[in-house]
Amino acid sequence: MGIIERIKEIEAEMARTQKNKATEYHLGQLKAKIAKLRTQLLEPPKGSSAGGDGFEVTKFGHGRVALIGFPSVGKSTLLTMLTGTHSEAASYEFTTLTCIPGIIHYNDTKIQLLDLPGIIEGASEGKGRGRQVIAVAKSSDLVLMVLDASKSEGHRQILTRELESVGLRLNKRPPQIYFKKKKTGGISFNSTLPLTHVDEKLCYQILHEYKIHNAEVLFREDATVDDLIDVIEGNRKYTKCVYVYNKIDVIGIDDVDKLARRPNSVVISCNLKLNLDRLLSKMWEEMGLVRVYTKPQGQQPDFSDPMVLSADRGGCTVEDFCNHIHRNLIKDVKYVLVWGTSARHYPQHCGLGHVLQDEDVVQIVKKKEKEEGGRGRFKSHSTAPARISDRQKKAPLKT
Numbered sequence: 507m508g509i510i511e512r513i514k515e516i517e518a519e520m521a522r523t524q525k526n527k528a529t530e531y532h533l534g535q536l537k538a539k540i541a542k543l544r545t546q547l548l549e550p551p552k553g554s555s556a557g558g559d560g561f562e563v564t565k566f567g568h569g570r571v572a573l574i575g576f577p578s579v580g581k582s583t584l585l586t587m588l589t590g591t592h593s594e595a596a597s598y599e600f601t602t603l604t605c606i607p608g609i610i611h612y613n614d615t616k617i618q619l620l621d622l623p624g625i626i627e628g629a630s631e632g633k634g635r636g637r638q639v640i641a642v643a644k645s646s647d648l649v650l651m652v653l654d655a656s657k658s659e660g661h662r663q664i665l666t667r668e669l670e671s672v673g674l675r676l677n678k679r680p681p682q683i684y685f686k687k688k689k690t691g692g693i694s695f696n697s698t699l700p701l702t703h704v705d706e707k708l709c710y711q712i713l714h715e716y717k718i719h720n721a722e723v724l725f726r727e728d729a730t731v732d733d734l735i736d737v738i739e740g741n742r743k744y745t746k747c748v749y750v751y752n753k754i755d756v757i758g759i760d761d762v763d764k765l766a767r768r769p770n771s772v773v774i775s776c777n778l779k780l781n782l783d784r785l786l787s788k789m790w791e792e793m794g795l796v797r798v799y800t801k802p803q804g805q806q807p808d809f810s811d812p813m814v815l816s817a818d819r820g821g822c823t824v825e826d827f828c829n830h831i832h833r834n835l836i837k838d839v840k841y842v843l844v845w846g847t848s849a850r851h852y853p854q855h856c857g858l859g860h861v862l863q864d865e866d867v868v869q870i871v872k873k874k875e876k877e878e879g880g881r882g883r884f885k886s887h888s889t890a891p892a893r894i895s896d897r898q899k900k901a902p903l904k905t
């Protein structure tokens with residue numbers, strides 16, 4: 507029997523099983539069995555080289571955004587509108603057959619946008635090009651789930667389920683469960699609060715299913731069996747997702763209004779070029795990119811050329827910033843001067859652990875190097891920098 511059939515069989519058994527206190531251990535075990543099979547399903551078949559079908563696109567820019575959706579919802583039309591790269595669009599389904607990259611230039615950063623073939627129910631089990639598409643979604647910093655505003659709301663749930671079943675978690679944070687395998691000592695099970703979904707016995711049973719007999723488990727929230735399985739599997743990808751309802755030109759204003767009020771949703775019309783700027787700003791917000799401008803001593807920063815950091819990709823501390831400039835820089839850094847929203851006063855003397863925020867300005871002060879003019883005797887500059895946030899404008903950059 508193939509893996510997919512075995513998953514189907516276990517799912518059927520779960521559906522037959524009544525949910526109550528007596529069956530909860532058994533159901534938990536079945537969930538773990540399915541999770542294990544799904545993980546097997548993700549491993550590439552032996553002897554096959556990965557890809558080779560036009561899906562591997564080199565990462566480019568400061569972040570990657572994937573367009574995921576059913577066929578003919580307008581993914582390619584949207585890519586063409588936002589990036590200027592032409593991607594064939596037509597009224598028939600499966601017009602797009604590979605991954606097509608474009609670049610969005612936004613706030614002096616470059617964001618890679620990927621157009622992808624439409625996916626359908628069963629994609630995670632290999633229907634259509636589902637598995638390749640989902641692999642691209644997993645490699646992205648943000649998923650734009652494109653939906654046809656005139657079609658059934660069920661599509662959103664079907665797609666979410668497909669992505670979930672291959673370990674992609676949309677708009678969720680990792681469960682607060684500490685889990686560490688050990689060599690000896692048995693299983694230690696603890697929690698920092700009363701648990702209502704999982705008890706010691708259930709936890710043991712799940713671990714047993716994974717043949718784990720020595721481990722430390724600490725629940726820091728009232729997590730579920732599914733959360734525990736996610737933590738044990740350890741291969742889950744937590745990604746932000748914006749729901750993009752396209753084609754609002756074909757529905758009534760009341761329906762548009764309802765969709766627009768949903769969480770993490772943006773309503774657009776590619777045909778009428780409606781709300782695309784809102785989509786871009788939402789995308790920017792969700793990506794959480796942090797632009798940092800380097801200020802050489804005695805000069806104004808170049809506000810058109812930021813260093814782009816991100817909490818998801820490498821972090822936003824002063825140390826991350828220095829490492830971005832040069833691997834060996836860090837050992838020469840004495841401290842940095844920071845202007846911008848992360849600073850309490852201008853300039854603030856900060857250490858390597860200081861967390862930078864978008865549009866901060868940083869000057870590196872190296873060891874054995876004196877600040878220009880010395881501390882407390884900053885030269886003032888009368889020329890205001892070209893682009894700077896309002897708060898920064900109030901305090902012209904000195905030093």
Ligand SMILES: Nc1nc2c(ncn2[C@@H]2O[C@H](COP(=O)(O)OP(=O)(O)OP(=O)(O)O)[C@@H](O)[C@H]2O)c(=O)[nH]1
Binds near residue numbers: 595752776777
């Ligand atoms: N009414 C309306 N039609 C649109 C809009 N955006 C795209 N379309 C149409 O929807 C159809 C499908 O558009 P595509 O961009 O090919 O859709 P897709 O999601 O890339 O489709 P596949 O590649 O086949 O998965 C085309 O006929 C587009 O002209 C819109 O905002 N309003």
Ligand SMILES: [K+]
Binds near residue numbers: 577598599
């Ligand atoms: K199409």
Ligand SMILES: [Mg+2]
Binds near residue numbers: 595602
């Ligand atoms: Mg397309």
